[in-house]
Amino acid sequence: MAVYVYAVTSRDHPCRIDGMTGVGAHGATVRVVATEELRAVVSDIAEEIRPKKRDVTAHQAVQDRLMDDGTPLPLQFGYTAPDDDAVRQVLDEQVDAYRTALARVRDCAEYNVKAAREQDRFLREILDANSRARWLNEEIRAGSEDPRLPMELGRLVADEIQQRRADAAADLAGVLVPLGREHALHPEAGDDFLNLSLLVPRDEASALLKAHEELVRERRDGTEIRLTGPLPPYSFVP
Structure with a gap:
């Protein structure tokens, strides 16, 4: 059988x-x-x-x-x-x-960290910080019929969002990765800009939990940081 x-x-x-x-x-x-x-x-x-x-x-x-x-x-x-x-x-x-x-x-367990931020929050930041994006948006809202403007704004915003997501992921990973024996990055999905698994010695997990609490407390920009674990180490089995 x-x-x-x-x-x-x-x-x-x-x-x-x-x-x-x-x-x-x-x-x-x-x-x-x-x-x-x-x-x-x-x-x-x-x-x-x-x-x-x-x-x-x-x-x-x-x-x-x-x-x-x-x-x-x-x-x-x-x-x-x-x-x-x-x-x-x-x-x-x-x-x-x-x-x-x-x-x-x-003597380790896997912990998974996902971080997400709504696209609309990134968009508002881009319009506040980028004068070209702000001008394009205002022209389109004012009724401009130039078809090049939406295309330029779309490309500019997409590039800016991608860069901001990458920067935010790198910032969080820089804090979290040193707390694991190994780490594995997984594909992003939806509003998640970070999907990170850490292989953490069981007797060192408290440091990760504390770091997560501090990140959640410090982030006031709408970033949601979710920690799951301890888990079986699926991400670290060849």
Whole structure:
């Protein structure tokens, strides 16, 4: 029977997963497949898994339980193997890579920081600070029919917003990146101009939390800074 694989841990991880049920319509018992040096946390699966709410929740619940006793290597949702022997084969073949990856995240957790600011706030700042943009906007509002004016204003504003978002992201990253052992930048989305993951030693997380509080308190320009964590270190698993 096929197995769904949640995570890989070192052999000394306690894997306290008794009583947990996993993904799938029947929610099979979560269990361990072990080799001499590693453990994989798995459950039997009889169907193709899709990211339904129940299954995503079950997947994350296993990760959270494992995080209570040490940092695993979390696998992304949906990873399956043909059977237990196939899992053991991968663990044996990739033992050095897994050991290196486990050492990399040992005693750490991932924290994600997103920062957002409404485009309208950037636009108001640009019109206040840039005389050319202000003139173009006033001419258009006054009824100018010159088609070049909206095109120029659009290009100017787009370039200015892009630069201001980049500057704001760099400013925040400059404060936050030194607080992690490693960091990973993710693509921006919507009004978010920063999507940053940090790999933070658990005993140093208080410094990050304090820095976040100070940034939120100091920013009075409409910037929203959201901190999520501790999380399994998905962004730092090769």
